[in-house]
Every structure is written in C-alpha cells, then in structure tokens.
Amino acid sequence: MMGPMIGRVAAALLVLTGAAAAWAGNTLVAAGQRVAVAKSALTVAPASEWNRLGARPGRQTETWTLDGDPLNDLTFYGGIETGRPLFREVAKRTKPLPHFSSTMLLTDLPALFEQSYRIALDTPLVTIDASEPASFLGEKAVRFRYGFTRQGEEVKRQGEAVAAIVGGRLYMITFEAPSIHFFGRDIGRVRDLVASARLGA
Amino acid sequence: MMHRLAAWLGAMSCILSPVAAFAQEKSASRPGFAMAPGACILLFRPDISVGAQSTGGIAEPNADWTQEAREHLDAALGRAQQGMGHPIVTAAAPVGEAAAALAAYRALFSVVADSVIEYQFFPGNRLPTKKRAGQFDWTMGPGVAALGQGSGCGYGLFLLTEDQFGSTGRKMLQIVALMARVPVTSGVHKGYAGLVDLRTGELIWLNADRQMGGDVRTADGAAKRVAQLLEGFPGAVPVPAGSGQ
Numbered sequence: 001m002m003g004p005m006i007g008r009v010a011a012a013l014l015v016l017t018g019a020a021a022a023w024a025g026n027t028l029v030a031a032g033q034r035v036a037v038a039k040s041a042l043t044v045a046p047a048s049e050w051n052r053l054g055a056r057p058g059r060q061t062e063t064w065t066l067d068g069d070p071l072n073d074l075t076f077y078g079g080i081e082t083g084r085p086l087f088r089e090v091a092k093r094t095k096p097l098p099h100f101s102s103t104m105l106l107t108d109l110p111a112l113f114e115q116s117y118r119i120a121l122d123t124p125l126v127t128i129d130a131s132e133p134a135s136f137l138g139e140k141a142v143r144f145r146y147g148f149t150r151q152g153e154e155v156k157r158q159g160e161a162v163a164a165i166v167g168g169r170l171y172m173i174t175f176e177a178p179s180i181h182f183f184g185r186d187i188g189r190v191r192d193l194v195a196s197a198r199l200g201a
Numbered sequence: 202m203m204h205r206l207a208a209w210l211g212a213m214s215c216i217l218s219p220v221a222a223f224a225q226e227k228s229a230s231r232p233g234f235a236m237a238p239g240a241c242i243l244l245f246r247p248d249i250s251v252g253a254q255s256t257g258g259i260a261e262p263n264a265d266w267t268q269e270a271r272e273h274l275d276a277a278l279g280r281a282q283q284g285m286g287h288p289i290v291t292a293a294a295p296v297g298e299a300a301a302a303l304a305a306y307r308a309l310f311s312v313v314a315d316s317v318i319e320y321q322f323f324p325g326n327r328l329p330t331k332k333r334a335g336q337f338d339w340t341m342g343p344g345v346a347a348l349g350q351g352s353g354c355g356y357g358l359f360l361l362t363e364d365q366f367g368s369t370g371r372k373m374l375q376i377v378a379l380m381a382r383v384p385v386t387s388g389v390h391k392g393y394a395g396l397v398d399l400r401t402g403e404l405i406w407l408n409a410d411r412q413m414g415g416d417v418r419t420a421d422g423a424a425k426r427v428a429q430l431l432e433g434f435p436g437a438v439p440v441p442a443g444s445g446q
Contacts, residue, residue, distance in 0.1 A: 025325075025326075026320075026326065026327070026328050026329060027329060028329035028330065049330055050330075051328040051329055051330055051331075065320075065328070066330070067316055067320070067328075067331075067339065068315075068316035068319055068320040068328065070312045070315060070316050070319075071312065071313065071316050152260075153308065153311075153312070154304060154305070154308035155305075155308045155309055155311075155312050156305070178309055178312065180305060180306070180309050180341075180342055180344060181309075181340070181341065181342025181343075181344055181402065182342070185342070
C-alpha cells in the first residue's frame with residue numbers, strides 16, 4: 001500500500017518542481033494601458049491596477065486579482081481551440097474535463113463551464129443562475145452568472161462571465177468573488193474592463 | 202479557479218525552500234493604527250476544529266477532541282483577557298439569521314487570512330500591489346458592522362484554530378518518505394487571530410500561522426496556543442507573574 005503512495009508523492013514532487021521553475025511570479029498590471037492577455041490577441045485596457053498571477057490555470061488562460069484569487073479572480077480565456085478543455089486537467093484519467101468544440105452554440109457554453117467547474121473543484125455546488133444574450137469582441141456572445149462553494153469551505157462565491165466564439169475559438173472573461181462584499185465591490189470595474197476588450201491592439 | 206494551484210505551489214515552495222519559509226511573516230497590522238484607550242473588543246465564538254489526518258492526508262473530524270479543545274481554549278482565553286489591555290465582550294451565541302451571518306463572516310475571515318498569508322506574508326508569492334512599504338490593506342467589508350450591533354464595541358476579534366493530528370499511518374508515510382528524500386508533512390496546526398474595525402470592516406491586525414504549537418486537547422497546550430494567537434495583539438499589556446496564565 002505504501003509503495004504506490006510514495007511513488008505518487010515523488011511523481012507529484014517532480015511535477016511541482018518543474019511547475020515552480022516555470023512559474024514566472026506575480027506582476028503588476030498598470031492602469032490606463034492596453035495589454036494583451038492569455039498569450040493571445042485578446043487585449044483589455046484596465047482603468048485601475050491589477051496583479052497578474054504567475055501561475056496560469058491553463059495554456060491559453062491568465063488570471064488577474066486585486067487581493068488574491070480567493071477574494072477576486074478575473075480569468076481570461078484567450079482563444080481556446082476546439083478539442084481542448086477550458087483549463088488544465090486535474091485528473092485526466094479518472095475525471096476528464098469536457099472539451100470545447102467550435103460547433104457549440106453560445107447557449108452550450110454555460111453548461112461547458114458549469115461541468116468543468118464541477119469536475120475541477122470536485123463539488124456539485126456549482127450553479128448557473130442566469131444567462132442572456134450579449135455582445136463581446138464585436139460578436140454575438142452569452143453572459144451568464146454563476147455561483148459555487150468549494151469543497152471544505154463555507155464561503156459562497158458569485159461569478160459573472162461573458163463568452164463568444166470567434167474564428168472557431170472560445171474567448172471568455174470570468175470574474176468570481178465571495179458574495180459578501182467582494183463581488184459587489186469589484187463587479188463594476190470588471191464590467192468596464194470587459195467592455196474595453198477587443199482582439200488586437 | 203486559480204486558488205488551488207497557487208496555494209499548492211506556495212506550500213511546495215515552502216517545502217522546497219526552508220529558508221524562505223522561516224523568513225515568512227506571521228503578523229501585521231494596519232499602518233498608523235492606534236486603538237482608543239478603553240475601546241472594547243467583541244470576541245466572536247472561536248472557530249475550532251480538531252481531528253486526525255489520514256495516511257492520504259484527508260481530514261477526519263473528531264467531535265470529542267473538538268469539544269475538549271473548545272473547553273480548554275475558552276478557559277485559556279478567559280485567563281488571557283486581562284493581558285489584552287482592553288475590555289473584552291464575549292459575543293452572545295446568535296440564533297437564526299444572525300447565526301448564519303456569523304458563520305458566513307467566520308468563513309470569510311478564514312479566506313481573507315489565507316489570502317494574507319499567501320499573497321502578502323509569503324514573500325515568494327507576494328502581489329505587487331501588496332508589497333509596497335508599510336502596507337497592510339485588507340478588508341472583510343462594512344457589512345461586518347451588523348455582527349457588532351448592540352454590543353457597543355468598535356472592534357471585533359475573530360479566532361480560528363484547526364488541528365489535524367497525523368495518524369499512525371501518516372507518520373509512517375512521513376518516515377518512509379523522509380528516507381526517500383520526499384518531504385511529506387504530518388498534521389495540520391493552524392491558528393488565525395484577526396482584529397476587525399466593526400465600522401469599516403478593515404482588518405487592522407492579523408496573526409496567522411499554519412504551524413502553530415500547543416496540543417489544544419490539553420489545558421497546557423491550549424494555553425500555549427492562545428498565547429501564540431494573541432502574540433503582538435495591539436494594546437496588549439504584560440500579564441503580572443502569578444496571574445494564572
């Protein structure tokens with residue numbers, strides 16, 4: 001029983017050592033400048049300072065925060081390709097994440113997000129509370145609100161997302177924060193930032 | 202979404218860089234803060250959980266241990282109050298919606314404290330906006346004022362302790378892993394104490410450590426834990442010898 005466990009621990013350590021080496025550290029995002037995000041053509045112009053986290057949820061994603069991602073998590077998905085999950089797999093063999101497909105309808109995207117979160121957070125406590133047509137990057141889009149509670153935590157979080165499929169790729173911006181104080185305090189500046197988003201400089 | 206990965210990397214960085222881990226701050230207060238003399242502090246019911254840690258690292262709550270810890274910690278807190286330099290009012294146990302609100306804010310306090318540890322105290326993962334000289338800018342929001350209504354207190358004190366004692370299997374795994382030069386921790390002994398301005402929700406002092414000492418299931422251990430939790434408390438005064446501490 002012990003042998004396989006030690007092997008798993010050693011393997012995890014090797015992966016983490018590599019991940020830590022590739023970790024670029026957190027950097028300041030200055031106010032008033034247009035910046036490219038998620039290693040993609042997606043650009044935004046923040047009106048206030050943010051912190052860009054060095055650790056990324058996936059290859060084509062990037063997270064910004066004001067006080068740490070448990071308190072305010074703004075994540076950019078910069079052109080997820082068909083056949084790819086929204087973010088890095090957590091247990092590919094036992095609980096694989098659903099994949100984005102360019103044939104999806106906008107109305108399929110909230111369900112893709114919900115299912116991905118349920119698996120990644122290992123909790124059934126993820127809900128899509130509302131969904132409506134929107135405009136994003138000059139394209140037809142879907143805006144949806146969601147809520148979730150993490151395993152082992154009692155903090156209820158609210159989220160808002162806007163997503164569009166452009167050229168067969170998924171572009172999305174999500175914002176989530178505790179329902180108490182943080183979501184209400186920050187959602188206004190997030191909506192302004194989302195309104196500034198475009199593809200290219 | 203990023204929370205789990207960042208926390209994991211932060212924890213691993215501590216293991217991989219012991220020097221950095223020891224250099225980590227454990228306490229901070231809002232710059233320029235000075236509590237008015239005689240200002241009373243509302244002590245919320247401490248959030249206490251004690252259990253075991255399975256071989257695989259899973260927490261297994263133990264109600265008996267938690268009850269023992271609560272009795273010992275309550276007694277130790279009672280004795281420690283005379284050294285805190287301000288009148289302490291123990292908040293009445295709320296019921297109904299008020300109980301739900303307190304539970305929600307206690308949970309939020311835990312998350313805010315975790316963020317302070319991860320993004321300000323831990324140098325390797327500090328946020329650029331949080332590492333400016335002399336800065337300690339954290340809040341729980343002005344809604345926290347509702348918890349203090351009718352108390353007459355301007356400040357609220359949140360306390361949290363979480364202990365998971367490593368099972369025999371976990372300790373064996375730790376020894377075997379040590380021989381394989383793989384770091385595996387056994388046990389969790391977390392303690393957070395935070396003073397909040399009940400008018401604004403600003404966190405004005407935090408003492409938070411994920412490796413506190415003292416076996417909270419015993420009277421001596423609980424006294425040690427309380428002393429660690431309240432170390433550096435704003436306005437604290439030395440307790441005279443023989444006061445029962």
